[in-house]
Amino acid sequence: MFSLATWNVNSVRMRLEHLLRWLKLRAPEVVCLQETKTTDQDFPYSEIKDLGYHAVHAGGKGRxxxxxxxxxxxxxxxxxxxxxxxxxxxxxxxxxxxxxxRVHSVYIPNGGSVGSDYFLYKLEFIYRLREYLENHFDPDQDFLALCGDFNVAPEEIDVYDPELLAGHICFHERERTAIKLLKDWGLVDTYRALHPDEKGAFTWWDYQFGAFKANRGMRLDHIWVSRKLAAKLKKAIIDREPRGWKRPSDHTPVIAYFEL
Structure with missing residues (x-):
């Protein structure tokens, strides 16, 4: 069984103990990380290698x-x-x-405030992803996975209160339209493919206001795969356990399993 995971760790150095603990616990074959918040030189290659993982990283001094x-x-x-x-x-x-x-780890921009230049860059980034897929792949011929923090909850079922969050960042109609265009290239949402009607299935919770305990969250982290790879999909889970650990990331991992 081929296991593929994604996790916004919200600083790989700060959450390294969590990451190593989780790798030992779940042992997925492939893990996509986002928001590592470190340079290539400071990435913890050796600690990860000690657990049997090769790592490739692209980072900088920012977030x-x-x-x-x-x-x-x-x-x-x-x-x-x-x-x-x-x-x-x-x-x-x-x-x-x-x-x-062909595995992609992607961290789509948050977008800041709706209507800002950064919000427009977020939309442009999503459209560029679509163009990139169109130019280089075929969803019915290629085994392809797009994994990461998309910073978009695609549907109303993916947020705890769609009326309250309507028009807000990560659930704005323009973002949802853009992410649908990306998906329509030929991608399958692995979690929703197997759990189409499940409510409360979130991957991100604010640190404040007891959001995790009350399950006031959003499903922002996704494993989307080409139609060819989706035909091999057997299981998909949201692993909530790490979000309950001490000083956690505000995101939790998602794992998909395939019979290749």
């Missing part, structure tokens, strides 16, 4: 940073968009081939 960990050495590593010169995207998108699957 971004993405990585792919794998029990098999990642091949044909790509950082950023191949056809566009975008320095920030080089800390938000990394791809590699593992066991015949």
């Amino acid at each position: 971004n940073g993405v990585a792919i960990l794998a029990t098999e050495e990642p091949r044909d590593v790509l950082i950023g968009f191949p056809d566009i010169d975008d320095a920030e995207a080089r800390e938000r998108l990394i791809a590699a081939t593992i066991k015949g699957v």
Whole structure:
């Protein structure tokens, strides 16, 4: 069984103990990380290697940073968009081939305030992802996975209060329209494919106001795969356990399992 996970760790150095604990507990074959918040030089390669994982990382000094960990050495590593010169995207998108699957770890921008320049950049980033997929892959011919913190809850079922959050960042109609366009290229939402009507299935909770305990969250973290890979999907889970650990990330991991 091929196991593929994604987790916004909200600082890989700060949550390293959590990451190592979780890798020992779940042992997925491939893990996509986001918001590592470290440079390539300071990424904890050796600690991760001690658990049997190869790691490729693209980061900087800011709040971004993405990585792919794998029990098999990642091949044909790509950082950023191949056809566009975008320095920030080089800390938000990394791809590699593992066991015949083209895996992408992506950290879509949060977008800041609705209507801001950064919000527009978020939309542009999503559209660039769609264009990149169109130019380089075929959803019915390629084993492809797009994993990460999309910073978008696609549907009303993916937020705790759709009326309250309507028009807010991560649930704004323009973001949801953009992410649907991305999905319509030929991607399948692995979690929703197997849990189409499940409510309260969130991956992010605010640190404040007892949000996690009350399950006031949003489903922002996703594993979307090409139609060809989706045909091999057997199981998908949201692993809430790490969100309950001491000083956790505000996100929790998602894992999908495939019979390749």
